[in-house]
Amino acid sequence: MNKSLIIARKEFTDGITSKRFWAIVALFFLLYVATGFVTTSVFRIGGITESRGLLQMTSSVASTMTLMAPILGIALAFDAISGERERGTLKVLLSRPIYREHVVNGKIISALALIGLTVTVSSLLSISASILLQGTSIALDDIVRISLFIVLSILFSFAYYSISLFISTFSSRSSHSLTISLGVWIFFAFILSLLGSLIAYTILGPAPAMSFNPDFNRTQGGNAVGISQAYLNYSRKVEEISSTVQAVSINYHYSSIANSLFVTSVGPFGQQAQQIDLMSLLSSRWIDLLVVAVFPVIFLVASYFAFTRRQEK
Amino acid sequence: MSFAIETKDLVKVYKDGRTEVRALDGVDMKVPKGSVYGFFGPNGSGKTTMISILIGLLLPTSGHAEVLGHDAIKESVEIRRKVGLLPEGFGLYEHMTALENLTFLGMLDDLPTDRARSKALEVLEAVGLQDRANARVSAFSRGMKQRLGMAQALLKDPELLLLDEPTVGIDPDGAAEFRDIIRRINSEGKTVLMSTHLLHEIGMLCTHAAVIRKGKLLAQGSVDDLSQPVRATRGYGYEIQVKSGGEALLQEVKHLPETKEAELRNGKLMVVANGDIGSVLFSLAAKGQYQIESLTPVNPSWDDVYQFYERGDGQ
Numbered sequence: 001m002n003k004s005l006i007i008a009r010k011e012f013t014d015g016i017t018s019k020r021f022w023a024i025v026a027l028f029f030l031l032y033v034a035t036g037f038v039t040t041s042v043f044r045i046g047g048i049t050e051s052r053g054l055l056q057m058t059s060s061v062a063s064t065m066t067l068m069a070p071i072l073g074i075a076l077a078f079d080a081i082s083g084e085r086e087r088g089t090l091k092v093l094l095s096r097p098i099y100r101e102h103v104v105n106g107k108i109i110s111a112l113a114l115i116g117l118t119v120t121v122s123s124l125l126s127i128s129a130s131i132l133l134q135g136t137s138i139a140l141d142d143i144v145r146i147s148l149f150i151v152l153s154i155l156f157s158f159a160y161y162s163i164s165l166f167i168s169t170f171s172s173r174s175s176h177s178l179t180i181s182l183g184v185w186i187f188f189a190f191i192l193s194l195l196g197s198l199i200a201y202t203i204l205g206p207a208p209a210m211s212f213n214p215d216f217n218r219t220q221g222g223n224a225v226g227i228s229q230a231y232l233n234y235s236r237k238v239e240e241i242s243s244t245v246q247a248v249s250i251n252y253h254y255s256s257i258a259n260s261l262f263v264t265s266v267g268p269f270g271q272q273a274q275q276i277d278l279m280s281l282l283s284s285r286w287i288d289l290l291v292v293a294v295f296p297v298i299f300l301v302a303s304y305f306a307f308t309r310r311q312e313k
Numbered sequence: 314m315s316f317a318i319e320t321k322d323l324v325k326v327y328k329d330g331r332t333e334v335r336a337l338d339g340v341d342m343k344v345p346k347g348s349v350y351g352f353f354g355p356n357g358s359g360k361t362t363m364i365s366i367l368i369g370l371l372l373p374t375s376g377h378a379e380v381l382g383h384d385a386i387k388e389s390v391e392i393r394r395k396v397g398l399l400p401e402g403f404g405l406y407e408h409m410t411a412l413e414n415l416t417f418l419g420m421l422d423d424l425p426t427d428r429a430r431s432k433a434l435e436v437l438e439a440v441g442l443q444d445r446a447n448a449r450v451s452a453f454s455r456g457m458k459q460r461l462g463m464a465q466a467l468l469k470d471p472e473l474l475l476l477d478e479p480t481v482g483i484d485p486d487g488a489a490e491f492r493d494i495i496r497r498i499n500s501e502g503k504t505v506l507m508s509t510h511l512l513h514e515i516g517m518l519c520t521h522a523a524v525i526r527k528g529k530l531l532a533q534g535s536v537d538d539l540s541q542p543v544r545a546t547r548g549y550g551y552e553i554q555v556k557s558g559g560e561a562l563l564q565e566v567k568h569l570p571e572t573k574e575a576e577l578r579n580g581k582l583m584v585v586a587n588g589d590i591g592s593v594l595f596s597l598a599a600k601g602q603y604q605i606e607s608l609t610p611v612n613p614s615w616d617d618v619y620q621f622y623e624r625g626d627g628q
Contacts, residue, residue: 091370095398098393311371313362
């Protein structure tokens with residue numbers, strides 16, 4: 001058997017039997033149940049029972065995934081190499097007639113399998129549950145969107161796996177590797193968006209008055225919501241600057257494309273949102289797709305480079 | 314004489330910021346095939362660095378190392394096919410059973426799955442752990458982990474074993490059992506290089522030894538060769554167990570020109586001489602005027618040998 005596959009098989013068995021893995025899986029389901037419960041309640045109040053309701057439900061799955069996929073990736077990678085180094089098993093492993101690439105390949109293969117399994121099973125289970133609970137119908141287009149969402153989520157989780165793997169290759173302690181990996185996640189997921197807004201407000205100065213119109217009639221749509229044009233322009237510029245700052249974050253690109261896959265039934269200012277055609281979506285969001293696909297590759301190459309050149313004392 | 318390991322002017326420098334540490338400083342080491350080679354030195358003297366270079370975990374800064382005729386840099390995979398390593402701490406997967414550990418590692422040693430499993434059972438028996446094959450390693454004592462560590466090093470039927478401080482933290486019984494295992498392995502023709510900072514292990518187990526300090530090899534050779542200069546400098550020691558006529562024998566020994574010191578204590582005549590006077594003493598004792606039970610040369614302790622080379626007396 002190929003030596004990468006021998007290592008992958010052992011790593012997969014270790015992963016699937018580890019308490020840490022099942023704790024993450026349990027957290028996944030807990031969050032799905034919680035968000036699913038909230039969304040179902042909103043549907044009942046709003047009376048939404050169509051297929052669009054299913055996509056709204058899947059959108060809540062996407063929010064959970066944005067939070068949980070990086071945690072899954074980090075949990076599988078932070079001690080992948082540093083843990084072996086700490087326990088002294090890396091020396092025994094590297095004293096066999098193998099190349100260092102076999103070790104990295106084995107770990108990557110098993111991680112892909114574990115991430116794929118977790119993301120696919122948890123997404124399908126929660127979506128199936130929502131179909132059963134709400135009695136919603138499902139169209140071919142929905143299946144394609146959900147499949148695309150699962151692939152993107154696997155790539156997103158795998159991107160964090162590869163970041164954490166890279167950190168693990170040069171860390172001598174798993175605790176350091178975990179701290180740095182979580183730091184990267186917190187930066188991309190929370191700090192960068194705050195930083196984006198902060199930079200935008202610093203550049204643009206204070207916001208103009210919102211001038212609310214009390215005679216606003218929702219059915220008129222558009223600017224009739226009563227917000228002044230100056231305020232809308234200001235908000236748009238804030239959004240543009242913030243997006244530019246966040247463009248370095250994979251979370252931003254993943255969220256953008258994952259949310260685009262699932263339309264909202266009611267827009268933020270009361271207007272009806274349109275479901276975007278899948279092909280138009282893919283062509284307009286190709287940069288997001290590219291970033292989500294390329295991000296893991298960059299860090300995997302970096303991990304190979306760092307690990308194969310590192311010497312073990 | 315053919316050598317299992319041969320290094321030439323081996324240097325390893327670790328850089329930490331602006332600080333440079335020469336872990337190995339021009340080491341020329343020759344480990345004869347079939348020997349049990351004790352690699353002795355205090356902590357931080359460069360023993361682990363040397364073993365790591367030999368197995369391909371580290372690259373030397375300069376110099377040359379050959380293991381079983383293979384270049385340690387260019388042919389490290391070939392070396393790892395023929396060399397077993399027992400690192401300090403043993404490096405076992407604690408959550409797996411002994412058999413799972415060995416089967417996994419055996420497969421990485423190019424054994425097919427079935428053969429890896431049967432070989433694992435064989436080596437478990439060789440180290441006396443056949444009854445614990447299906448027990449998790451986390452439940453093993455340190456001595457058992459050490460034997461399991463040895464078992465994993467034996468999986469590939471190695472020609473050479475590199476053991477890094479194998480008996481650290483092991484109780485005396487466990488260490489004695491382990492020495493028996495090494496003797497048995499050595500009797501099968503395998504070369505064993507064992508690093509240690511425990512001097513007594515050299516005397517108990519090794520046929521050859523090297524003394525390393527601060528990355529420099531102070532001395533190497535067979536155990537007898539290493540103690541010879543110490544005897545020559547400090548004197549040849551003899552212990553004669555006397556039954557009767559001790560005082561007369563003492564006076565006669567004191568008059569020998571080579572005698573440096575002679576003393577009678579509790580029926581034992583302790584002699585230190587400038588040269589090898591074993592045969593002279595034997596002739597004296599055989600005269601018949603004295604009754605002696607035994608005449609034994611007293612080898613210098615390994616502590617003496619180390620002190621001798623460490624102070625540079627052997628240069």
